[in-house]
Amino acid sequence: MERNKYGDDFNVGDIFPTAAITVTETHVVNWAGLTMDFYPFHMDKEFAAKTTFGQRVVHGPLIFALAVGLVSKEGFAGDSAMAWLGANDMKMLQPVFIGDTVRVEVEVIDKQETTKPDRGVQVWRYTVKNQKDEDVMVFDYKLMFHMRV
Numbered sequence: 001m002e003r004n005k006y007g008d009d010f011n012v013g014d015i016f017p018t019a020a021i022t023v024t025e026t027h028v029v030n031w032a033g034l035t036m037d038f039y040p041f042h043m044d045k046e047f048a049a050k051t052t053f054g055q056r057v058v059h060g061p062l063i064f065a066l067a068v069g070l071v072s073k074e075g076f077a078g079d080s081a082m083a084w085l086g087a088n089d090m091k092m093l094q095p096v097f098i099g100d101t102v103r104v105e106v107e108v109i110d111k112q113e114t115t116k117p118d119r120g121v122q123v124w125r126y127t128v129k130n131q132k133d134e135d136v137m138v139f140d141y142k143l144m145f146h147m148r149v
Contacts, residue, residue: 003078003079003080003146004078004079004080005077005078005079005080006080006145006146006147006148007080007111007119007120007122007145007146007147008120008147008148009080010080010108010111010122010145011108011111012108012109012110012111013107013108014107014108015105015106015107015108016071016074016076016105016106016107017103017104017105017106018070018071018073018074018103018104018105018106019070019073019074019103020070020101020102020103020131021066021070021101021102021103022099022100022101023058023062023063023066023096023097023098023099023100023101023102024098024099025098027058027062027066028042028043028056028058028059028062028098029043031059031061031062031065032059035059035061037059037061041056041057042056042057042058042059043056044056053095053097055097055098056097056098057095057096057097058095058096058097058098058100060092060137063092063096063102063128063136063137064087064090064137064139066102066128067102067104067126067128067137067139068126068141070102070103070104071104071106071124071126071141076106077143077145079146080145080146081143081144081145081146082119082143082144082145082146083143083144084141084142084143085121085142085143085144086142087139087140087141087142088123088139088140088142089138089139089140090137090138090139091137091138091139092136092137093134093135093136093137093138094130094134094135094136095136096130096136096137100130100131100136101130101131102128102129102130102131102136103128103129104126104127104128104129105126105127105129106124106125106126106127106141107124107125107127108122108123108124109123109124109125109140110122110123114144117147117149118146118147118149119144119145119146119147120144120145120147121142121143121144121145122142122143122145123140123141123142123143124140124141124142124143125138125139125140125141126138126139126140126141
């Protein structure tokens with residue numbers, strides 16, 4: 001099968017920015033319904049008003065999912081990625097609130113060959129930023145890629 005991209009097309013240090021999305025109450029409610037995470041910190045406005053942040057905080061795993069989706073939507077990898085191998089060193093650096101707008105900067109931080117010449121493994125660092133350009137989440141996303149043979 002002829003591909004439009006291969007893992008060979010990416011180099012350590014490459015940076016790819018995504019578009020942004022504003023996180024809405026609908027996102028939060030739908031996420032809670034999908035995951036059964038109805039913790040009042042996310043869902044109860046009155047409860048959240050009495051917490052350190054004074055308002056509801058968006059679920060961290062929802063921010064992870066939005067980051068993955070924003071990167072996928074941009075199509076940086078084309079059809080070169082063949083498997084997701086995991087996410088490491090995930091850190092929530094700051095809260096995300098309903099109404100915040102997030103985007104992702106992806107940096108290729110590692111490339112490794114495998115025992116099979118038609119495959120390679122890369123680590124892409126996802127840095128999620130809010131509308132103030134503050135880092136709110138960071139994680140290393142490990143993927144297996146098709147390589148040119």
